[in-house]
Amino acid sequence: MAQSEVKSILIAGVGGQGTVLTARVLSRLLLQKGYDIKVSEIHGMSQRGGSVVTQVRYGDKVHSPIIAPNSADDIIGFELLEGVRALPYLKEGGTIIVNEQKINPMPVVIGKATYPDDLKDFLCHCGAKVKLFDAHLLAMEAGNAKCLNMVMLGAWAKNAGLEFNEEECLNIIANNVPQKFLNVNIDGFKRGYHAF
Amino acid sequence: MKQLMTGNEAIALGAWEAGVNVVAAYPGTPSTEITENAAKYDELYAEWAPNEKVALEVAIGAAITGGRAMACMKHVGVNVAMDPLLTVAFSGIEGGLVLITADDPGMHSSQNEQDNRRLGRFAKIPVLEPADSAECRDFVKAAFVISETFDTPVMLRLTTRVAHSQSLVEKGERVLRELPPYQKNPQKYVMVPANAKPRHTVAEERLLKLKAYSDETELNRVEKNSAAIGVICSGIVYPYVKDALPDASVLKIGLSNPLPEQKIRDFAASVKTLYVIEELDDVMEEQIRAMGIKTHGKDIFSLEGEIFPETIREKLCDEKTAPAYRYGKELVVRPPVLCAGCPHRGTFYVLKQAKVNVLGDIGCYTLGALPPLGAIDTTICMGAGIGMALGMEKVRGKDFAKQTVAVIGDSTFIHSGITGLIDAVYNNGCTTTIILDNHITAMTGHQQNPLTGFTVKGEPARKLQLETIVKGLGIDRVSVVDPFDLKTFAQILKADLSTEEPSVIIARRPCELLLKGAKGACYINPELCLRCGKCLKIGCPAIEKTGVGKAPIIRSELCVGCGLCQKVCGNDGVITKVGE
């Protein structure tokens, strides 16, 4: 892979949804494939329910951890509004996987703004490769809304075209989540993996 | 095997490998995880100090006795530690002393975006700027060698993108150093004028030696490429330049103070157009211009915020790519909020109802400034609120003070609120101070502090009592209240505000994230709801407005059942706990 063939994955969501753990597991999966990797995760103020963005870049040699607009190969949107907010980062022909769940930001909660009602429609017609699904529901079915991040990871792993087999993924998950929640997380991952 | 780690993890690893004895710090984004990771190594001592000044002093003591020591803080923390820093820069040390400053261009979670390379220059000490995690590990080790070779404290400057980005690092071995016998050396370490004068001379001579070193060391290296464009850069800007301008020649600066003058002159002469690309201040550019070298820099790049690879492409290559896909209309923003169940919400609700002026401080509770609570008038820096309340009182009088409170978190109170409170007592203030005791330093990700009873390593520690401290400072009116007991809180507040003596209210309730256990969600009965909208005023992310004339709903997956909305509602049976 030449420098120009560095791949970029942008993960967007709401603070508290577990995007950072997804990036962790995802980057360790890529590490096993022998890539050079850079990950940028910003935490701090944004953890208290604000918008969060994590960026993963991989290839033979990666310099910058930052993804420029119009250059992400994949976007993983953990929430509908945040997925749409991140869309300008997607490159032409890229794939965006979005959890269609809506989480109202505070201006909407208190009635000072409205949550746009045309986002799903917009996504479906925007021209990018869009994979929209109810990941929250799948996480609940797996037994815990908190395993949403593994559902999203599963959906990405299946679509990434990197020939991840389920077993590789499950091993890495086991190394990165607490034993207590392992089964739920694995179940969540599998549900995401088989969602499309 | 190489591991993926953040810059912060790599700094801790580098310190461990360098045989560091002591790591002392006060939390602050984006530096916090350095100390949390250092604490995982059994072989070294790590601590949360009450503030950055103490952290640096602990490190200075450790270094003067011959150990290797590191103090870690966010950029504004260095302001707090400036006093010892500027004098230890004269005295020097025995064992290596490294100060990690984590700057935050773009203000991801800070109150300002100062460029601490200036502070390193001001202190006349070397400044190192790693570009990725591998360099974080290597530069810490190099910093200790420089510190001991030149007998100087060394500043290692991270920025958020270096501290919080992960890249590959190879783990090495810990090299143990023999601790030299302790030798008293008052001429070097007692900084009275007679001793300090010759030490100033030493410090100036040292800078000259460091300048020569800067020209020799591989920390500053030239990557020769096309002669058309030459870029001088440091830290995170280096990978951005490699990404954006793969053909440019680069002078990569690792040691940015003092700058390598000869290398810069040679490099400038070897390229057609020279650019200095740096985030925030024109620290390098200013010096390079002073060398009489013509360069571009802040004539095209901003003094504010971050620089990104696309910024460089845009400015230098005139490359602007329109996004392939975008939602045409503006999207509603998603600001951070106090968690569902946050104890601070009770306090701000009471303050808002009381219509008082609130001099705030820094912590999770700063979020009480945002709508709908909107209950904070000022936030300047850690510890500022109490002194500011006194200042306002001295201008506007006692009646104003009777409508004004200072609000400060428990960790912030220990950090720098105590001296402000002493001032209020000593100078006859009648300030009412509310200390928000949520049993943790929450904002920065839940660190222990002197009030929690545990050290950074999770070991039991002596637990300070807020009541005792406050009484010891001379405050007679001290009360403790549960911030969710709205009625009692409002009563105490009213009584305290009306007196002409300083008072303290300790609002005590643990951070919701420490409790973890869900207590069953609440439910709003739409049949009984009066549509008064009171529960929407507390800004709980679990309560949602559904439309004009409709009852709000509570989202059971977000509600933690804290019951605050029940109390604010006050109408029997409207809000109930599911299963009760």
Ligand SMILES: Cc1ncc(C[n+]2csc(CCOP(=O)(O)OP(=O)(O)O)c2C)c(N)n1
């Ligand atoms: C000088 C300085 N050091 C560190 C910080 C980072 N910081 C901001 S708030 C905070 C601690 C807040 O803890 P506390 O006062 O207990 O309030 P809580 O977040 O728990 O509500 C820290 C460490 C800072 N802003 N300034």
Ligand code: SF4
């Ligand atoms: S982390 Fe704790 S103190 Fe901070 S907003 Fe959440 S509940 Fe409140």
Ligand code: SF4
């Ligand atoms: S009980 Fe009320 S205030 Fe507390 S978390 Fe639930 S909805 Fe929010």
